[in-house]
Amino acid sequence: MTVRVQxxxxxxxxxxxxxxxxRTDIGAIVTFTGTVRDTSxxxxxxxxxxxxxxxxTEAELTRVEADANVRWPLQASLIIHRVGTLLPGEGIVxxxxxxxxxxxxxxxxxxxxxxxxxxxPFWKKELALDGSGDWVDARExxxxxxxxWETSTST
Amino acid sequence: MTVRVQxxxxxxxxxxxxxxxxRTDIGAIVTFTGTVRDTSxxxxxxxxxxxxxxxxTEAELTRVEADANVRWPLQASLIIHRVGTLLPGEGIVxxxxxxxxxxxxxxxxxxxxxxxxxxxPFWKKELALDGSGDWVDARExxxxxxxxWETSTST
Amino acid sequence: MKVTxxxxxxxxxxxxxxxxxxxxxxxxxxVADLIAWLxxxxxxxxxxxxxxxxIRSAINQTHVKQSAPLTGAREIAxxxxxxxx
Amino acid sequence: MKVTxxxxxxxxxxxxxxxxxxxxxxxxxxVADLIAWLxxxxxxxxxxxxxxxxIRSAINQTHVKQSAPLTGAREIAxxxxxxxx
Numbered sequence: 196m197t198v199r200v201q202x203x204x205x206x207x208x209x210x211x212x213x214x215x216x217x218r219t220d221i222g223a224i225v226t227f228t229g230t231v232r233d234t235s236x237x238x239x240x241x242x243x244x245x246x247x248x249x250x251x252t253e254a255e256l257t258r259v260e261a262d263a264n265v266r267w268p269l270q271a272s273l274i275i276h277r278v279g280t281l282l283p284g285e286g287i288v289x290x291x292x293x294x295x296x297x298x299x300x301x302x303x304x305x306x307x308x309x310x311x312x313x314x315x316p317f318w319k320k321e322l323a324l325d326g327s328g329d330w331v332d333a334r335e336x337x338x339x340x341x342x343x344w345e346t347s348t349s350t
Numbered sequence: 351m352t353v354r355v356q357x358x359x360x361x362x363x364x365x366x367x368x369x370x371x372x373r374t375d376i377g378a379i380v381t382f383t384g385t386v387r388d389t390s391x392x393x394x395x396x397x398x399x400x401x402x403x404x405x406x407t408e409a410e411l412t413r414v415e416a417d418a419n420v421r422w423p424l425q426a427s428l429i430i431h432r433v434g435t436l437l438p439g440e441g442i443v444x445x446x447x448x449x450x451x452x453x454x455x456x457x458x459x460x461x462x463x464x465x466x467x468x469x470x471p472f473w474k475k476e477l478a479l480d481g482s483g484d485w486v487d488a489r490e491x492x493x494x495x496x497x498x499w500e501t502s503t504s505t
Numbered sequence: 506m507k508v509t510x511x512x513x514x515x516x517x518x519x520x521x522x523x524x525x526x527x528x529x530x531x532x533x534x535x536v537a538d539l540i541a542w543l544x545x546x547x548x549x550x551x552x553x554x555x556x557x558x559x560i561r562s563a564i565n566q567t568h569v570k571q572s573a574p575l576t577g578a579r580e581i582a583x584x585x586x587x588x589x590x
Numbered sequence: 591m592k593v594t595x596x597x598x599x600x601x602x603x604x605x606x607x608x609x610x611x612x613x614x615x616x617x618x619x620x621v622a623d624l625i626a627w628l629x630x631x632x633x634x635x636x637x638x639x640x641x642x643x644x645i646r647s648a649i650n651q652t653h654v655k656q657s658a659p660l661t662g663a664r665e666i667a668x669x670x671x672x673x674x675x
Binding site: 206218226234304308340 | 374
């Protein structure tokens with residue numbers, strides 16, 4: 196289990212190799228990369244700036260990752276989230292899950308993303324090509340995505 | 351849409367960069383890597399050999415990928431499947447999906463794996479450390495995994 | 506009770522500062538009480554908290570509802586719904 | 591009708607060959623008929639197809655059921671359930 200908040204870009208192969216390299220007991224590795232899109236609500240973007248709440252961010256990501264590890268038999272997991280100013284096409288977030296079973300790896304990665312999007316204290320501000328800047332609104336669909344995991348919560 | 355059957359290893363970052371590099375309209379990239387596990391039914395494995403049906407393999411993988419592209423708004427997709435003799439820890443299969451939306455990327459990658467496992471003509475033979483060799487049995491759970499996509503088939 | 510208040514994203518921009526130390530009156534029991542008290546401090550605060558239902562809060566780096574008691578709070582943060590990932 | 595037969599995995603190993611060209615009698619209508627005809631060719635074939643329900647088949651590189659007609663077949667393949675991925 197690893198959680199990192201960083202301004203630097205991440206390299207997919209290097210991160211996966213760090214996490215799983217040399218291990219021969221893993222069967223399935225899923226990665227999710229979220230990237231900056233060049234368009235938002237029909238406007239062309241120049242860049243996106245991510246602000247976060249240092250301390251709480253790491254605490255929330257660690258909680259979310261621990262929760263995933265309780266729900267699924269993960270052999271390794273990683274969350275990297277970038278902050279600062281990013282250009283269209285750049286990676287914002289990387290989630291990696293490794294498990295003996297493919298469905299566990301898929302579900303855990305999807306769960307991590309859903310939780311991260313609604314719990315981890317990051318905020319995006321978009322800078323449009325025309326110079327206007329706007330904070331991104333939270334999407335209701337993210338809360339809906341989160342709700343589907345509640346039904347399978349064991350208490 | 352790309353499909354490849356090869357004996358050589360694949361590199362995750364290089365394949366993702368080939369597929370999505372330079373593009374700024376993508377929001378989500380999911381990769382699935384299936385790897386050779388060192389144990390099967392309690393026996394330690396020396397290696398795994400993959401046989402396939404040249405021609406039909408490529409045709410089936412192409413059909414499966416086209417099917418995923420109809421079901422989800424994919425901006426790019428890739429299936430690489432290795433054949434020949436592989437060692438524990440090595441990658442067998444790589445699936446990559448890219449979409450504006452994360453759930454589409456997750457679902458399409460999961461769908462591609464489920465279909466690939468039950469449709470593409472590959473067969474695995476395991477060589478145990480003790481020298482015994484056995485063809486891997488198909489798992490009923492793979493058919494069950496496949497069935498969940500049928501309910502959402504539009505006709 | 507002396508606490509650190511933190512503001513993020515447009516809450517920070519509207520208030521015009523990222524953090525401050527304040528001495529909370531003992532009459533404030535919940536996060537909602539604190540929001541009402543902050544709004545009375547001036548137009549920037551009043552504007553930032555004009556729609557309290559869209560404000561999220563955390564006490565000591567843990568998400569809390571506005572009905573949460575302030576007991577034990579050392580660090581209280583206010584921010585819009587999160588948009589990471 | 592002249593067709594190419596292909597065998598994979600343990601079907602190939604049990605029969606002892608990967609491919610062969612055969613002239614099919616016109617009396618064979620379906621894949622199941624072909625399997626029955628092959629089994630009569632010798633003990634290796636009979637052994638390979640001893641449990642026809644576990645044998646999968648393809649005509650011209652497309653999966654078919656054993657009830658499928660042989661009409662138009664140029665290449666017919668027999669193999670165990672697939673285990674890729």
